[in-house]
Amino acid sequence: MILTKKTALYSNCILVKGASRSVICDLQLQQMHYIPNSLYELLENHLGKTVEDIKKAYNNKYDDIIDSYFQFLEEKDCVFFTEHPERFPKLNMDWDYPHEISNAIIDYHSKSSYDIINVLNQLDELKCKSIQIRFFSKIEKEKLTSILSYLKEKESIIASVEVYLEVSEWTNKDRLIDIISSYPRVNQCVVHSSTFEDIIDLGNKYLIYTKQKVNSELHCGIISPKYFSINLKTFTESKNYNSCLNRKVSVDKEGLIKNCPSMTNDYGSIKNTTLKKVVESEKFRQIWSIKKDQISICKDCEFRYVCTDCRAYIEDSKDNFSKPIKCGYNPYTNKWEKWSENQLKKVAIENYGLTEII
Ligand code: SF4
Ligand code: SF4
The missing domain is CATH 3.20.20 (TIM Barrel)
Incomplete structure (x- = not known):
């Protein structure tokens, strides 16, 4: 780790905050790294400073944790050190396609x-x-x-x-x-x-x-x-x-x-x-x-930009913005369960006629 240089994330490494944990999506190596929300906040608020300055911003109370965070980020090839972080712009997040149907x-x-x-x-x-x-x-x-x-x-x-x-x-x-x-x-x-x-x-x-x-x-x-x-x-x-x-x-x-x-x-x-x-x-x-970002629960999920969606089978058929019924992930506990065994989904599962496939 170079202590005198400023910190920067590679532009292909994108931070996504979830309700209980965050991820770094490495869009080039096609990998995802789980990180605590405390590291997400640190990177959001202090990237571009030196590691020493980041430690000072936390009154040098968490020096060991900050060292271990940067060691992890270096091991995962997410962070680098430079005198000029402003020379490395963020990736453009626009999306377009030249034709009406893909x-x-x-x-x-x-x-x-x-x-x-x-x-x-x-x-x-x-x-x-x-x-x-x-x-x-x-x-x-x-x-x-x-x-x-x-x-x-x-x-x-x-x-x-x-x-x-x-x-x-x-x-x-x-x-x-x-x-x-x-x-x-x-x-x-x-x-x-x-x-x-x-x-x-x-x-x-x-x-x-x-x-x-x-x-x-x-x-x-x-x-x-x-x-x-x-x-x-x-x-x-x-x-x-x-x-x-x-x-x-x-x-x-x-x-x-x-x-x-x-x-x-x-x-x-x-x-x-x-x-x-x-x-x-x-x-x-x-x-x-x-x-x-508009869908209930999904908007709090760290997987929301790498996950597929489904608008046909949703938890509340009267609400176009409700979560896909066939997802068993809970972003508040970070646990996966079998969606078909969730008692709260029972009525919706029956209404869609999904009982014949589970
Ligand atoms: S469908 Fe499930 S995994 Fe995907 S974003 Fe929503 S909660 Fe997360
Ligand atoms: S059923 Fe759901 S996942 Fe399948 S095509 Fe329709 S909206 Fe997409």
Whole structure:
């Protein structure tokens, strides 16, 4: 530690204060470090001073603690010492995207009768880059390959495709590896309702087998540290917009256009209107701007800019700003519990019909 120089945090290390503890999100190394709120306050109020001056600001009562704090920050590569901290500006926390839609969900089941290729065409016109296609029931191999071939042959802007398939006679590993290797835009294929669990790493793509049945949109919306995303894109988008629904459009299994297939509000059928018309409407876009800083409980959570959100399944369906029901984290105690076992959520869980999936 250089005692005569001033302290500075690397600009990729961002402090986030929670109710009972704080974190430093390292957006470059994609790591998160837990820190006590006392260290958060120290850094907020005294960064830019020398360590000696910081100790003096606390009347030299906590010298050992302050030394241990800076030792920790150095070990984690968060802090450096310089004569000129003003030469290291903070990262810009704005978020923007050049097109109206960045991601989409397309749901399909055995009774669906709309044309997926038509939806893909419209998403392409909207310059949507990522899509998730969820087949809730078995489909023929030829149907999947015709959809993927369309994307392969077209000069499409759609860059990443995630497919959910119900297990069937043709979804064995060899066949699926063959299929997804032939289609560069497929980055993940999940086979649900499988008899076994497996994750096959194919370099830049994954084939996943899960015993979980993904037979309806009710399965979506789980909040878990597994899905935390510690990077500049997620962090800045979460600070400014909704981390799930911003720039998203969906077509549910009935062909209804929605913000997400689990929402009750729809904006007409894909058979009678276009995605473009829907996404241009102010009403459709309203939900994009609900950010974590406005959501009850989440606004006190140290994970609020790395966590996904869910606006479809919330603790109080009459309050658009209530916490996602499928989150079991309590930022006041720092404990995770099973969301499905929380008695206070029982009524809401039943109202959403979630009992059939837990
Ligand atoms: S709002 Fe919830 S249910 Fe809808 S896509 Fe997002 S996480 Fe899934
Ligand atoms: S409380 Fe909110 S921000 Fe925190 S983990 Fe749960 S959903 Fe995410």
